[in-house]
Amino acid sequence: MKSAESEQYELVIVSNRLPVDHVSGEGDDAVWRTSPGGLVAALEPVMRERDGVWIGWPGMPDVHFEPFEADGIDLIPVPLSAEEVEDYYEGFSNDTLWPLYHDVISPPSYHREWWEAYQRVNRRFADAAIEVAAPNAIVWVHDYQLQLVPKMLRDARPDLIIGFFNHIPFPPYGIYSQLPWRRQIVDGLLGADVVGFQRVADAGNFARAVRRLHGFETRGNIINVPLEDGQLEQTVRHRATGRRGHPIRTVLARPFPISIDAQEYQKLAADPQIRARAREIREELGNPRVLMLGVDRLDYTKGIRHRMKAFGELLEDGAFTSEEVALVQVASPSRERVDAYAQLRDEVEIMVSRINGDFSQLGHPGIHYLHQGYPREEMVALYLAADVMLVTALRDGMNLVAKEYVASRTDQDGVLILSEFAGASDELRQALLVNPHDIDGLKSAIVHAIRMPQRERTRRMRALRKRVLSHDVQRWSATFLDALTREDHNDPANHLDIPKRTVAPLGYGD
Template sequence: MNGDNSFVVVANRLPVDLQTTPEGTRTWQPSPGGLVAALSPVLEQHQGCWVGWPGISDEAPEPFRTDDGVLLHPVRLTAADFESFYEGFSNATLWPLYHDLIVPPAYQRQWWSAYRDVNLRFATEVATVAAEGATVWVQDYQLQLLPGILRQLRPDLRIGFFLHIPFPGADLFRQLPWREEIIRGLLGADLIGFHLESGAVNFLELARQTEGLEVTGTPTVRSVNAQVHTHDGRSVGVGAFPISIDPVSLGTSAPGGVDKLRSRLGEPTTVILGVDRLDYTKGILQRLLAFEELLESAALDPAEVVLLQVATPSRERIEQYRQARSQVEEAVGRINGRFGRMGQPVVHYLHQSLPKDQLRTYYEAADVMLVTPFKDGMNLVAKEYVACHEDGSGALVLSEFAGAAVELEQANLCNPFDIESIKRAIATAVHGLANSPETMSERMLMMHHQVSTHDVNLWADSFLESLAETQS
């Protein structure tokens, strides 16, 4: 028997976290993260159903509704599932492979088996909650087999898939021992979306090379001109749909919050900010090394500038993440030992998540924002910072390998693998604010216009409209 939900989002995680009070009362609170911020407004609009793991092992509550009326349908995962499906195949195999082998991927057959089994479990749950002819929007790399499985279980459904991380070139992807299964899983969708045209091109080339499939058209932004023609006679649309943010969801900072923060930082002339998950792809260590060398050469004065780095905890049971944290924290200590003064560190480091209103204050207080990943599908932090500077203040230092660099052309772009390039971009931003404020303001205002007019609603609407136009 089918469910009664005409619009279903399915993602690895539900958009809530379980909070337990000292008295033992358990409540569900909205969770942070770019995917949640992007999809929540869409689901509220459609009053849809979100299928995902609740974030706790070996149990799943009964389906429940959020305050906004969204139905949450939990999927139960065991501790073993989490270890092999999520930490293993998703984040020790696919994540490094899709980020151009920044660390070597591990290919373990038991991880693959768990990935396949969990995708089947998710697909089974979706099949039970989706109404006849419903639209199902599958999210991200953890669930790449789901469209193909769901196509077999429920051929009546219209299925979209969106990848939130980069998609590698065909030569890299072909390393994966289970490449054919992943490709066939994705091709169960009616529409496959990527952030950038380059990701769509990589997938089309892969489908042509590995599966011998006919490909027609070329990928375009926010529309579908490219298609893969499958062996069973279906046509699957492929396009680029750059994700963005909901500027309204950033809220407002507390009155006087910016002045209080800068006072706590020692009233510096320049506040430089980094906000990232503590992930080895984010280039946090390299930006710290660049900052250290700028201080060492006196290009920046430690009496006038501070770096505030927020590093949100992430996947800390995985060895490469533990190493990344150790290296970052060692660098923070060394830089403060060399250039800080009693009660006045030159690097302020927070290894914690921040609430939205506090993060908004940090964005507004920052003169320069550092977003320097080695590789990123989009990077919404860059767009959040720009959205908070509608007055034209501030400067953005942005990796040329972040998807956001395609849209935010007026940023100070850098090569995150090149310490000298990062140093030049930081120095240019800092000195540009001091010496060419009108030019810097003009650049920020252009970026702000881009983010404001290309928001999360445009991303979702363009994808869903394109999905509605596809023919199964």
């Protein structure tokens, strides 16, 4: 770590969590382990290249850590009290914003004390970045927990180059308008030079919210933000003159679909031990003719109950037996202190028990339900073992599991059933695209996947792999940073590169 006298960084990453998990120890004796995830893989090389630092919460309440280094990356922990974790994180972030931004699948809760904690914690993150950012540094803020930070940075340090990326959906205005603090959130995001989203629709929803709340002019991906008199004397990037001659600052709001470290998944899929483990998994499950797989956080947005309902009805219809087709559902624990998540767990486990009680055969349960997380190596083995991958999210910013499955299938086999409400569906057009609310349509897709000829499976998987391998997480971060550092938001390089072709929901005719 740099000395206190020289803590100035050219690149500052700000996210709710640090990219490490605490293993043991305190103070200088603390032991940390790098968290799994594509974001770390994407940003680690550029952080080393650009002299970067990562600011985030270390994951434990009421614990203070001094800045430290882990795996060659400088880290600055932001402390949170147990009350702030409850109000800012579990409350406003995950019981207000999360359900609101996911189409109110679960009703959001609005509490003023949560909002006050959200403001207070966002200020703490912003102050930490302001303190260590070098003149004209790049500050890249991540996700819905920190939407007020860009404006706080802009107000204090107009010299900074500020980016924000929203990893979850941004809702239509009819839903977003329910938020009592809708203006403050939009103002917070408009402090950035570039606001990134997962999908074209998300960027469009944000632009419409800006127009409805402020009446600012928008042109395609560009939002014209009028400059106030006090801002005219400051150094402001992307300064221009608006339609009526008033000075403005332009904000680029466009999609940057996130991805995975595809090469890492390919490498793991080629490992002989992992391939042997995939064969072992099928044997442990009784060598079913078809193995189906679902991998999700246990979250109400993931459509777990919908896929189980479809699977149970197919067993009831006699489309197949539990001996012929098995479903493995990995549901890693998530936010279990939030009431909606505890209720969801009860509902899912009741469904599993009912379906297995009604349709299992001796030694062949229909659903193998695993309420735990697994290391990446075991997940790749599951991906290799599975004939069909079920991604039935009711609303999802992207869903990287779909891309992980595709990257792992180096054998060019396997079928991906993918919700059209997941951001990944914009890119992975050769999947079987479904509306998970349409149980009959979902059942038809499952039957089609089971019966799909080898030639069609190979053709579809080859096209899916081409997309995932050519648009990996390193390309995502490079594209975002390139757009962020360009002086002209109208630069043609800021084009959107996702497939434009439209297909029928199930894609059967591809």
